[in-house]
Amino acid sequence: MxxxxxxxxxxxxxxxxxxxxxxxxxxxxxxxxxxxxxxxxxxxPGDELSKIAGKILMTNPTLALQYGTTDGYPKMKDCARKRAEKVNSVGENDEILIMTGANQGIDLTAKAVLNKGDKVIVESPSFIGSLNAFRTYEAELVGVTVEADGMNMDELEETLKNTDGVKMIYTIPTFQNPTGCTMSLEKRKRMLEIASKYDVLILEDNPYGDLRFSGEDVPTIKSLDTEDRVVYAGSFSKILSPGMRLGYIVAPAPLAEKIEMLKQVNDVHTPMITQLMCVEFMKKYDIDxxxxxxxxxxxxxxxxxxxxxxxxxxxxxxxxxxxxxxxxxxxxxxxxxxxxxxxxxxxxxxxxxxxxxxxxxxxxxxxxxxxxxxxxxxxxxxxxxxxxxxxxxxxxx
Amino acid sequence: MxxxxxxxxxxxxxxxxxxxxxxxxxxxxxxxxxxxxxxxxxxxPGDELSKIAGKILMTNPTLALQYGTTDGYPKMKDCARKRAEKVNSVGENDEILIMTGANQGIDLTAKAVLNKGDKVIVESPSFIGSLNAFRTYEAELVGVTVEADGMNMDELEETLKNTDGVKMIYTIPTFQNPTGCTMSLEKRKRMLEIASKYDVLILEDNPYGDLRFSGEDVPTIKSLDTEDRVVYAGSFSKILSPGMRLGYIVAPAPLAEKIEMLKQVNDVHTPMITQLMCVEFMKKYDIDxxxxxxxxxxxxxxxxxxxxxxxxxxxxxxxxxxxxxxxxxxxxxxxxxxxxxxxxxxxxxxxxxxxxxxxxxxxxxxxxxxxxxxxxxxxxxxxxxxxxxxxxxxxxx
Known part of the structure; x- marks a missing residue:
């Protein structure tokens, strides 16, 4: 055939x-x-998670094995909130959604936002998984150069001035994939100003933010956002386990509602046992x-x-x-x-x-x-x- | 905002x-x-899965916690194959993909197939999760009446004759959701003939097929398919645990390749621990x-x-x-x-x-x-x- x-x-x-x-x-x-x-x-932490998983399934099999809610197990949402609050990245108008990996959050945010032909500004170069996710909604990608201190902001402004139909800027501002570069505080502020001026969303992907081994932390773009313009994607892949597929999205409620519906038809909910393992790990041990x-x-x-x-x-x-x-x-x-x-x-x-x-x-x-x-x-x-x-x-x- | x-x-x-x-x-x-x-x-089986999960994480933490492959852990693919082969639902041109629940398989099959405005014939009534998934790709749903012995085949043929742009028929032929009805063997054969005549795909969703408590088993539509026209969605939700989110897709290789790419940008892969738990459960116990x-x-x-x-x-x-x-x-x-x-x-x-x-x-x-x-x-x-x-x-x- x-x-x-x-x-x-x-x-x-x-x-x-x-x-x-x-x-x-x-x-x-x-x-x-x-x-x-x-x-x-x-x-x-195989030994720790082994004991945790064994105990959860023994003492609470129904919770671990039955259907859960699409937005996430409530205590897992609290865990994600704690991680996001640590970098001041939850606003009062935001909702948190647990995702089967941050990648799912990026995919479904794109699905909630992008019509065919809409444009997304991305760092050039950027993470292929996200670029391909945007491509599957038939969006056009417009690249803006990444420098040692992050995206070139003059080029970003010039691009927005000359490009119709941009809905979103996608950025990995900290220890970017693939360049390893981190966007300076000044550029983060400027990005927010530019996004506001041209009225576009920002999707901030921050899977590596906790992994600094030299220099000083820079605030997330989300933490500087006074307009609820930033959707923030966080991940447990690089701080606990990628094979568990646990991430989260922090998004303004009207967008979060749509993303939740899209998750409902995608995988219904994130597996319960991985959520429960993460919750217990963060309760029993100091993840930091x-x-x-x-x-x-x-x-x-x-x-x-x-x-x-x-x-x-x-x-x-x-x-x-x-x-x-x-x-x-x-x-x-x-x-x-x-x-x-x-x-x-x-x-x-x-x-x-x-x-x-x-x-x-x-x-x-x-x-x-x-x-x-x-x-x-x-x-x-x-x-x-x-x-x-x-x-x-x-x-x- | x-x-x-x-x-x-x-x-x-x-x-x-x-x-x-x-x-x-x-x-x-x-x-x-x-x-x-x-x-x-x-x-x-909480006790059994408790011991299994504990042991896997203790003895093989890297396998359980590191990234896996998008198509699924090989031994989990074997498990899915065994379930599908039990109902003769894997052809020689088919590939198997492990999904984070069968719903994901249906969502991504729809994503691989449907352009805006394409039509999908569905049973009327049918499972809301799938209908909503099709809706998110801006497909038009065309309902065909379900009778006590399954979809009305004259109505199906009449609909296909009078409707342009149909790409796919979606059916839950066995113990249908919501009607509980099962399509007769005659109607299954007729559906394949009609699908062939009008050259449309069939997406067969079979989450309940193992749960017969009276009457005689009816062959799956996939098992009767001689043209590789049927994509088959199987699930472990109703035979092991829904909270584990484990399902699979059996699809002709050219379609499976696209569905795999879409899974790659969706959740990268299904969590490893749930796959490993299922594999060990099926190895140690008689799931039937x-x-x-x-x-x-x-x-x-x-x-x-x-x-x-x-x-x-x-x-x-x-x-x-x-x-x-x-x-x-x-x-x-x-x-x-x-x-x-x-x-x-x-x-x-x-x-x-x-x-x-x-x-x-x-x-x-x-x-x-x-x-x-x-x-x-x-x-x-x-x-x-x-x-x-x-x-x-x-x-x-």
Whole structure:
């Protein structure tokens, strides 16, 4: 049977995440992956969660196994609220919705907001999962350059001045994916002014905000918002467990109501057992202490990666900005046009990196950039992976 | 701030499920709910799953807590395959995708297939969650009458003959929600012939198929499909636990590929711990024995409900068909136009039922029908609930 005629326009030209495709190829145990976005698994609180899950299912099976409410288990909503309040990111007109991962929150916010042809301003480069979510609603993506201190605000204003039909700005202001860059306080304020002037929403995605290992915290955009213009997406993936798929959305009530309805027809509600595990973990343990351990580890791993890059990368041929937190490091090779041959050669040499084109609004345009991840691999493998990568770069640049 | 201008057309007029709204009002412990679709919680295997979850998280925390693959954990895909193969519902050109509940599978299948204005033929009445999912892609719903032996096939053919732009027929052929009716084998074959003649897809939703307590099994439509025209949605919600949110889609590879991409941008993957719990449960225990216990219980509960209806309902004023399985019983009050005042009066008398309008393609048209659920309440509460309902019906019919 021929299926093309049955396919919606939105999926006809859709391309999956090359990163997740790459995951499939990485069954080869000899490959060192600097490609994914996995948090460090060596610190996962398996023993604690084992006891917690065992006890919940033993003492309260009905709560854990029966249907729950779409907006989230009330105590889980309290947990999400606590995390959001810690960064002053819940306003009095906001509602909190528990999501099966923050990605679902971004997908459903986009679904609530975007008609075909509507425009979304995104950082260029940005997180492919969100860009692809916007694409599935047939929105047009308009990229604005990311600099070391975040999105270029003059370019943002110029873009808004010259572009009709923009509904939303999507930003990961802190330890951005893929650049690792953090938007300055001044730029955050300016973004709010510009969004107000041109009357567009801001969707602030903050999965990495807790993972600072140097420098000073910068307030979230949501915390500076006096107009209820910002929808805030938070995540437990990088501070507890990504496999549990727990995130949340903080949104003004009229939008939250629509997002909740869309979640109702999507997965009805987030699984109960993962919500209950998170609630009990936060009740019994100090999650901030657990996060602090991760932060320390990521600081060490980042330093190890940077030191290996300085040692093994061909001098002056690769540019990067050292991040102050998060899990990613972004590299540019100014002397070439297209990183693809290098990425392929790297896979031959058993090290995986992600080409920059994956994070672009135009995924077919060549890119001379690549993304490295330092949270997932061990320090030993980071050094060996960067050594292999350095060999390829030295040979090919 | 005024948010209407930021809302996508799809959500502007969207109405949430009145059933789930009703759930919120049911905090009152005196209310007997015959309204929901909850499976019986008294048989949930809490002890077994407690030991399983505890052990998995203790012995394999990385697998349970790290990111997984979008298509599903391989052994969970095997489990889903086993369930689908049991009813001959996996073809050689099919792929299996694990979903965070079958509802997600229906939502994302719709997203992969439906453009704005495309038409979906649905049973009238049908499951509100799916109807609302189709509505969010701005599809038009065209209802075809459900009879005691399933959809009226002459009406289906007539509808297809006279309607342009139909892409898909959505059906719950076995123990349908809300009618409890099962489509005959003859009608299943005829549906495939008609779908082939007019070249449309069939989305077969089969969450209740394992719950037969009388009569003979009827083959799934998927098992009769020789053209790879049927997408099949299966669920663990009614045979293990709805709160775990585990379902699956069996779809021809070209469609499955698109659905997988849409899942990638939706929730990335189904939580790992729930998948692993299901895998271990099916490895250690005979899930068919567990299902048999549920089936027996539902048979008893259904009989108790029917017997109470015969005792307490005003004679000759309410019509129903006794189901052979599943969890729902559908009632019609031919002497009235609109059931709403009765439903409201029932809530006053502390018994909850669902008005038929919830399951209609036109939710604003009055309905003289209501749905009862017998899986969730205890037998004692079923009798008392039907007694209260009978009082209201006797007074108001």
């Amino acid at each position: 021929e299926y093309t005629k049955f396919m919606a326009d939105r999926v006809k030209t859709m391309k999956g995440s090359a990163i997740r495709e790459m995951f499939k190829r990485m069954a080869d145990p000899e490959i060192i992956s600097l490609a994914g976005g996995n948090p460090a698994s060596e610190l996962f 202490k657990y996060i602090a351990k991760n932060r320390e580890l990521y600081g060490k791993k980042c330093a190890a990666m940077v030191s290996a890059m300085e040692k093994y990368f061909p001098q002056g041929k690769v540019k990067w900005v050292v991040p102050e937190g998060g899990i990613f490091l972004w590299c540019e090779c100014p002397t070439i046009e297209d990183i693809t041959p290098i990425v392929d050669k790297c896979l031959e040499k058993k090290v995986a990196i992600v080409p920059g084109s994956n994070f672009a609004t135009d995924i077919y345009a060549p890119s001379n950039m690549f993304r490295l991840n330092y949270s997932s691999a061990t320090i030993e493998n980071i050094e060996e992976g960067v050594r292999r990568l350095g060999e390829v770069l030295t040979e090919m640049l | 005024e948010y209407t201008k930021f809302m996508a057309d799809r959500v502007k007029t969207m109405k949430g499920s009145a059933i789930r709204e009703m759930f919120k009002r049911m905090a009152d412990p005196e209310i007997i709910s015959l309204a929901g679709g909850n499976p019986a919680s008294e048989l949930f 024995k567990y299902i048999a216990k549920n089936r027996e219980l539902y048979g008893k509960k259904c009989a108790a409900m029917v017997s109470a209806m015969e005792k307490y309902f005003p004679q000759g004023k309410v019509k129903w068909v006794v189901p052979e399985g599943g969890i729902f019983l559908w009632c019609e009050c031919p002497t009235i136009e609109d059931i709403t005042p009765i439903v409201d009066k029932c809530l006053e008398k502390k018994v909850a039922i669902v008005p038929g309008s919830n399951f209609a393609t036109d939710i604003y048209a009055p309905s003289n029908m209501f749905r009862l659920n017998y899986s969730s309440a205890t037998i004692e509460n079923i009798e008392e609930g039907v007694r209260r309902l009978g009082e209201v019906l006797t007074e108001m019919l």
